[in-house]
Amino acid sequence: GDSVTQMEGPVTLSEEAFLTINCTYTATGYPSLFWYVQYPGEGLQLLLKATKADDKGSNKGFEATYRKETTSFHLEKGSVQVSDSAVYFCALRDRIWDMRFGAGTRLTVKP
Amino acid sequence: DAGITQSPRHKVTETGTPVTLRCHQTENHRYMYWYRQDPGHGLRLIHYSYGVKDTDKGEVSDGYSVSRSKTEDFLLTLESATSSQTSVYFCAISESSLDSNQPQHFGDGTRLSIL
Numbered sequence: 001g002d003s004v005t006q007m008e009g010p011v012t013l014s015e016e017a018f019l020t021i022n023c024t025y026t027a028t029g030y031p032s033l034f035w036y037v038q039y040p041g042e043g044l045q046l047l048l049k050a051t052k053a054d055d056k057g058s059n060k061g062f063e064a065t066y067r068k069e070t071t072s073f074h075l076e077k078g079s080v081q082v083s084d085s086a087v088y089f090c091a092l093r094d095r096i097w098d099m100r101f102g103a104g105t106r107l108t109v110k111p
Numbered sequence: 112d113a114g115i116t117q118s119p120r121h122k123v124t125e126t127g128t129p130v131t132l133r134c135h136q137t138e139n140h141r142y143m144y145w146y147r148q149d150p151g152h153g154l155r156l157i158h159y160s161y162g163v164k165d166t167d168k169g170e171v172s173d174g175y176s177v178s179r180s181k182t183e184d185f186l187l188t189l190e191s192a193t194s195s196q197t198s199v200y201f202c203a204i205s206e207s208s209l210d211s212n213q214p215q216h217f218g219d220g221t222r223l224s225i226l
Contacts, residue, residue, distance in 0.1 A: 004153075032212040034214055041219070042219055042220075043115075043217035043218050043219045043220050044154070044201070044203075044217040045217070046214045046216070049214055051212040089153060093212070093215075096161075096213075097142065097144075097156075097159045097161065097167070098156070099156070099215055101153035101154040101155075103151050103153045104153055
């Protein structure tokens with residue numbers, strides 16, 4: 001079945017460092033891909049999405065490109081801030097009712 | 112923010128007792144979902160609903176039942192709670208669409224501890 005694999009965390013960076021969180025997927029169809037962010041004590045919030053190959057999703061300085069040839073959707077940010085500390089989830093959706101999530105990657109940004 | 116309210120936000124109960132969690136939405140979205148979040152597993156789908164009285168099982172449905180008598184409410188019931196059901200439960204909603212590119216929007220979760 002469909003699945004998502006994320007790089008294991010936790011990830012600790014200094015403020016203004018470059019961030020990459022790797023995400024690869026397995027799907028039989030043509031899924032849409034998403035990144036969600038979860039702050040402590042809260043639910044998941046949509047960060048960005050891409051719905052077809054070569055699409056780039058972007059929001060709040062974060063970017064991810066849908067790479068069909070490598071089945072990847074890596075999350076990047078050029079300069080992280082302390083406020084970016086959270087857990088990040090990669091997800092795919094191939095059918096309306098079926099969203100698959102990665103295990104999550106905890107990011108801590110230190111001043 | 113999507114209008115999703117989960118109640119209660121925290122609950123501690125004993126093994127063998129029934130537990131009902133409620134999800135209420137004000138967005139009039141057709142699809143509603145219940146997930147559980149456990150360390151190392153991300154979120155896993157328990158049950159979902161595609162309309163009033165229309166529900167189906169997800170990946171980890173054993174030990175759970177759901178009901179949806181109104182568009183805005185989706186209830187998750189643990190008939191006889193077990194310690195393995197200790198988790199954080201999230202409700203999500205999504206708009207009606209034939210496409211899979213619609214995101215899901217999440218509530219703030221219910222932390223359930225079963226002793």
